[in-house]
Amino acid sequence: MAASPAATRIDISGLGLSYDGTALFDGFDLTVEPGELLCLLGPSGAGKSTLLRAVAGLARTERGGVRFDGGCGVALMTQDDALLPWAKAIDNVVLGARLRGDRPDVQRAAALLRAAGVDAAAGRPATLSGGMRKRVALARLLYEDRPVALLDEPFSALDAITRRSVQALTRRLLAGRTAMLVTHDPFEALAMADRIVVLAGSPVRIALDAAPPRSGALRDPADPALRPLYLAVLAALEDAA
Amino acid sequence: MRLALSALAVFAVLLGAWWALSASLGLPAYILPSPLQTAAAFAARPAFILENAAVTALEMALGFACGAILGILCALAMAAALPVRMVLRPVLVASQAIPVFALAPIFVVWMGYGMAPKIAIATLVIFFPVAAAFADGLRRTPPALAEAARVMAGTGLAARWRVLRHVTVPAALPALGTGLRVGAGVAAIAAVIGEWAGSSAGLGYVMLWANGRSQIALMFAALITLFALAIAFAALIDVLTRRMTPWIAETP
Numbered sequence: 001m002a003a004s005p006a007a008t009r010i011d012i013s014g015l016g017l018s019y020d021g022t023a024l025f026d027g028f029d030l031t032v033e034p035g036e037l038l039c040l041l042g043p044s045g046a047g048k049s050t051l052l053r054a055v056a057g058l059a060r061t062e063r064g065g066v067r068f069d070g071g072c073g074v075a076l077m078t079q080d081d082a083l084l085p086w087a088k089a090i091d092n093v094v095l096g097a098r099l100r101g102d103r104p105d106v107q108r109a110a111a112l113l114r115a116a117g118v119d120a121a122a123g124r125p126a127t128l129s130g131g132m133r134k135r136v137a138l139a140r141l142l143y144e145d146r147p148v149a150l151l152d153e154p155f156s157a158l159d160a161i162t163r164r165s166v167q168a169l170t171r172r173l174l175a176g177r178t179a180m181l182v183t184h185d186p187f188e189a190l191a192m193a194d195r196i197v198v199l200a201g202s203p204v205r206i207a208l209d210a211a212p213p214r215s216g217a218l219r220d221p222a223d224p225a226l227r228p229l230y231l232a233v234l235a236a237l238e239d240a241a
Numbered sequence: 242m243r244l245a246l247s248a249l250a251v252f253a254v255l256l257g258a259w260w261a262l263s264a265s266l267g268l269p270a271y272i273l274p275s276p277l278q279t280a281a282a283f284a285a286r287p288a289f290i291l292e293n294a295a296v297t298a299l300e301m302a303l304g305f306a307c308g309a310i311l312g313i314l315c316a317l318a319m320a321a322a323l324p325v326r327m328v329l330r331p332v333l334v335a336s337q338a339i340p341v342f343a344l345a346p347i348f349v350v351w352m353g354y355g356m357a358p359k360i361a362i363a364t365l366v367i368f369f370p371v372a373a374a375f376a377d378g379l380r381r382t383p384p385a386l387a388e389a390a391r392v393m394a395g396t397g398l399a400a401r402w403r404v405l406r407h408v409t410v411p412a413a414l415p416a417l418g419t420g421l422r423v424g425a426g427v428a429a430i431a432a433v434i435g436e437w438a439g440s441s442a443g444l445g446y447v448m449l450w451a452n453g454r455s456q457i458a459l460m461f462a463a464l465i466t467l468f469a470l471a472i473a474f475a476a477l478i479d480v481l482t483r484r485m486t487p488w489i490a491e492t493p
Binding site: 053056057058074075076078079080081082084085086095096098099100101124126144 | 383385386388389390391392393394395399400403404407408411412414486487488490
């Protein structure tokens with residue numbers, strides 16, 4: 001596997017963005033530190049996904065913008081895993097190379113699939129379980145080898161056990177990259193995040209910005225030490241709704 | 242396999258109904274020949290019918306190929322550039338607003354009594370379902386796939402082409418398959434319309450020729466041959482198009 005790319009700071013400043021005629025973002029600021037895994041929470045429609053899309057360059061911003069310090073380039077993983085239904089796992093992983101007109105590095109793709117716990121010879125998405133599809137999507141995210149990883153509710157459709165193992169895997173494999181992960185599950189944020197941001201609308205503002213104790217591995221979200229933060233997140237979410 | 246068996250059963254029931262009808266009504270053979278009389282008419286001149294069936298089959302195949310290629314190119318052009326879409330959309334609709342029956346004699350005047358006008362008519366008829374279905378498919382890439390591809394591919398004309406090639410077109414293949422199957426289903430109709438407008442060969446010509454001589458049993462024999470030809474052609478295209486999209490799970 002290639003070494004992790006240089007860590008990048010994401011600097012969102014003065015972001016203005018309308019959705020269906022109403023100002024969703026109006027002078028919104030947020031900085032994501034290099035190598036940080038930031039979990040974005042907020043009620044439905046609070047602009048979490050839109051913010052991610054703005055960082056990915058998929059949403060048209062009206063004012064302000066997103067700056068990357070230390071190398072730009074994002075990789076995106078969505079709730080709908082967006083795998084090509086006609087392509088085998090390995091072909092899904094190297095899709096980015098094909099789309100950029102590069103020669104696919106099948107060796108690296110196979111190594112990433114194995115690291116994600118998938119047989120490198122795995123078939124089409126329809127032949128894989130939901131958890132396995134997430135692992136393939138994760139391998140594709142890593143194959144892109146971008147300094148910034150954006151994940152939009154990547155694990156919301158998984159059962160508790162599978163989710164926990166994919167969360168641990170994601171946390172381990174994303175180490176060194178700057179990542180923004182949208183979730184509606186406070187426990188997911190408590191387990192994975194270096195920093196938790198709760199958004200409230202509208203226009204979008206930051207209702208809570210907190211950091212759980214540093215940890216290299218996945219945290220136990222039921223740890224009593226995390227309970228005050230859990231209550232604070234819950235209160236912020238209730239306020240925001 | 243089960244489909245083939247059930248099709249055979251339906252065919253047998255229809256044949257039985259035809260038999261019963263022709264036997265019970267007691268109509269003369271020049272109004273409604275029995276299946277046996279039709280078979281006898283076929284057996285009397287098998288070479289004549291089969292030679293003409295080969296002509297119709299060739300018209301169908303060539304018309305289908307031309308119509309499919311034209312339809313695919315048209316849909317691709319519409320997907321590639323918005324201005325092209327603006328120009329081609331009305332052309333597409335207009336091509337179907339004109340009744341083919343009315344065009345057929347003009348095509349014969351322009352292109353003669355040979356195969357050319359039949360192929361042109363079949364092309365015109367088959368082009369539309371292929372172009373419309375494929376264009377629809379190209380416009381309806383699942384949004385998550387389209388966005389993921391955009392993020393990975395970056396910007397620029399070359400990137401857009403590669404997204405088209407690796408994501409948009411494969412995602413539209415099931416829709417193209419539907420269009421091709423619809424086109425295959427009407428290929429025989431298109432060929433016969435061409436033959437009726439003026440021809441010296443083909444099953445449509447045989448039917449007119451037999452009709453003019455009150456050889457209704459021969460006409461029926463040509464009709465049944467055409468029926469078999471149309472079904473075989475549709476089945477062939479059905480198998481080929483389904484092989485094109487092996488990832489599509491179909492409910493039995």
